[in-house]
Amino acid sequence: MARKNRVGLQFSGFKELAEKLDGLQGDLKKTTEDALRGSKAIVSSGLKETAQKSNYPAHGKYSHGGTHESIDVSNDVEWEGTLGEIHVGFDFKKSGLKSIFLMYGTPRMKKVQEMYDAIYGDKTKSQIRKIQKETFQQAIKKKMEG
Amino acid sequence: MEDLLIETLESFGFPVRLQGSLLPDEQYPDHFFTFWNNSSNGESYYDNDEVSTVYDYDVNFYSINPEWVYSKLREAAEALKKVGFIISGDGHSVLSDEPTHDGRGIHVQFLKQNQEE
Numbered sequence: 001m002a003r004k005n006r007v008g009l010q011f012s013g014f015k016e017l018a019e020k021l022d023g024l025q026g027d028l029k030k031t032t033e034d035a036l037r038g039s040k041a042i043v044s045s046g047l048k049e050t051a052q053k054s055n056y057p058a059h060g061k062y063s064h065g066g067t068h069e070s071i072d073v074s075n076d077v078e079w080e081g082t083l084g085e086i087h088v089g090f091d092f093k094k095s096g097l098k099s100i101f102l103m104y105g106t107p108r109m110k111k112v113q114e115m116y117d118a119i120y121g122d123k124t125k126s127q128i129r130k131i132q133k134e135t136f137q138q139a140i141k142k143k144m145e146g
Numbered sequence: 147m148e149d150l151l152i153e154t155l156e157s158f159g160f161p162v163r164l165q166g167s168l169l170p171d172e173q174y175p176d177h178f179f180t181f182w183n184n185s186s187n188g189e190s191y192y193d194n195d196e197v198s199t200v201y202d203y204d205v206n207f208y209s210i211n212p213e214w215v216y217s218k219l220r221e222a223a224e225a226l227k228k229v230g231f232i233i234s235g236d237g238h239s240v241l242s243d244e245p246t247h248d249g250r251g252i253h254v255q256f257l258k259q260n261q262e263e
Binding site for chain 1: 163165166167168169170172174178180182184185187204206208238239240241242243249251253
């Protein structure tokens with residue numbers, strides 16, 4: 001899929017919390033990576049729930065498995081300068097084109113909306129913002145409590 | 147909102163269909179658009195009323211001309227922008243049921259204000 005399924009830090013008030021953590025000599029890089037891994041866990045969990053045959057076209061009649069197993073579970077955070085990102089979604093080397101078919105449908109086959117929403121849906125985005133903010137708040141609290 | 151989306155895409159002279167709506171034995175047009183409404187969620191509220199709504203769509207273009215899946219889709223993105231849609235990114239590959247056709251899609255949103263200030 002050309003659209004890169006990557007998640008970065010995306011909650012409001014990030015700058016203020018990052019500055020506060022930095023001021024307390026907190027580990028900004030580790031906290032960012034923890035927040036991104038927490039975000040990925042939310043997406044992966046949603047995908048695992050939706051990657052069931054009952055959600056597939058024709059209730060999985062034509063499914064040979066593999067999509068569930070192709071959910072990317074690696075925890076590597078990629079850094080480009082000060083910008084950290086983590087890949088979410090499917091490992092296309094394992095799933096091939098199947099996940100694109102399920103995520104976007106075809107002219108003759110409707111998409112699996114639940115699977116799309118597990119990555120791009122508003123509920124997922126909201127959960128990601130929450131876990132990211134909480135990760136930073138907890139890191140600050142830990143530093144302040146010594 | 148869907149009317150504006152369809153009307154804008156139809157101005158290119160190609161059929162516009164709902165994704166997944168072609169029948170199994172229905173022949174693909176040579177070039178055509180499909181769309182799908184992912185969501186229409188409330189964006190802001192005031193006094194128990196939804197003040198604005200975000201409509202979220204997939205727009206795809208399928209064609210026997212591989213070059214057109216890029217160029218026509220970009221033209222469509224520009225046309226949609228002009229009538230108020232928000233386009234993010236430069237698109238992604240989508241699958242075709244037919245080996246004769248290639249497909250490409252974009253993610254499109256529209257912020258609709260539901261009431262006057």
